[in-house]
Amino acid sequence: MNVPVRPAETLRDALAALLDGLPSRQAAQAVDRLIANYRGATPTDTPILRDRADVAAYAAYRMPATFEATHSALEAFAQAVPEWAPGSHIDVGGGTGAATWAVTATWPGERSVTVLDWAEPALALGREIAAANPALRAVRWQRSRIGSALTIESTDLVTVSYVLNELTAPDRAALIDAAATAAQAVVIVEPGTPAGYTRIIEARDRLITAGFHIAAPCPHSAACPIVPGTDWCHFSARVSRSSLHRQVKGGSLAYEDEKFAYVAATRLPVSPAPSRVVRKPQIRKGQVLLDLCETDPSLRRVTITKRHGDMYKAARDADWGDPWPPDTRD
Incomplete structure (x- = not known):
């Protein structure tokens, strides 16, 4: 009998197996550096993930949260285009592939998938983890510099999760324009901070200019009603954590709340929330x-x-x- 794959649970099990045997101090040191990069600014010519230890720490620290935030954004998008499912997907700056897992959780089944990232250790580990998910066993893991020279093949869906912070403003603009040219739908997720929201609004504006309709979270494609500098729009996703995950992150709770900002836009007809x-x-x-x-x-x-x-x-x-x-x- 075929047992349905539950991507969130399968991903947690795969990460637990991955971290088994990794020295906790080594993982904790890598996590500390990753947190500093995550909260700060990273030069566009320096990949954050440098080796397997970095990637393993990243997977433990960020992958479950990235999965849950991206899945929340994709679910909101799916509600606005209920008759549509992507037949192809390109994950830009996807690292170990959390967004690809989120897509399979939103629209079960196989599709053509490509993950683009400039960190070869992340791609290698993403391929290893994806072996646990039948829908991801044929994914192309392609090394590519994420910047102004990036080309994106024609596809139904492009996801960009927690990537824009690593890019210069010109590279961010070039990436959004390339995604808009290549895809029917674009979903972008950033940290739920004022700076993350600002990057989302910049991307949102470029997508609208390119002819996209906003599917979520906004119930319209007009200008955001928030006065710049007074507030920011963001959301929260609950993330379950394994005991090993808590050990690496130095926490004791069985969950955490991931704050994120996002925009989901498409050239398709949309029925956004009232x-x-x-x-x-x-x-x-x-x-x-x-x-x-x-x-x-x-x-x-x-x-x-x-x-x-x-x-x-x-x-x-x-x-x-x-x-x-x-x-x-x-």
Whole structure:
């Protein structure tokens, strides 16, 4: 009997096997350096991942979080284009391939997949980890410099996860333009920081200029209603952590919350959410406060009380990042 592959669980098991036997101090030192690079600026001519120890530490530290954040973004995109599934996928700057796992979790089954990255150790380890996922066994792992000279073959979907921070502004612009030229759909994920949000807005603007429609998170393709410098749009994904993962990261909790910003855009017709919950709902006695980004475009806080009946129950179940009212499409 064929047992369905659950990408999140399979990925956690593969990472646990990968880290078995790796000296914890060596992994922790690599993680410290990776955190510094992740939070700072990295020259475009210096790959962050230098050897297998770096890659193993990266996989333990970042891959589960990248998977969950990208999966959340892809799920929101899939809700806006429910009749479509990508037949081909290129993951730009994909490293060990977390976004490819997220795509298989969103749209099960095999497809043509290429991962582009300039760090050969990351590609090699990504290939090794992907052996656990039948949908990824035929992936092309291709070494390529991510910058202004990058060419992207024609494809249905391009993902760019936690990459823009590593690039100069001209290289970021060139990458977005290349993705827009090559793909029917582009999904970009960045850290949920003010700087990450700024990079997402820059990418969003370029995609709109290229003729794309915004599928998520925004319920519109107009300008973002947030006044620059006053706030930033971001979301949160819960990440389960194995005991080995907690050991490498120096934490004790069984989970962490990954804050991320994203844009999902396409040339396809879209049915975006009527509005989206852009902050954690505030549940109070007899009422729920929801901060919404609406189609107008505008930002508005609404109060849902018990008098709203079923809508109140739905509001109590609503999560940060959900469409509102709840999406009832299959």
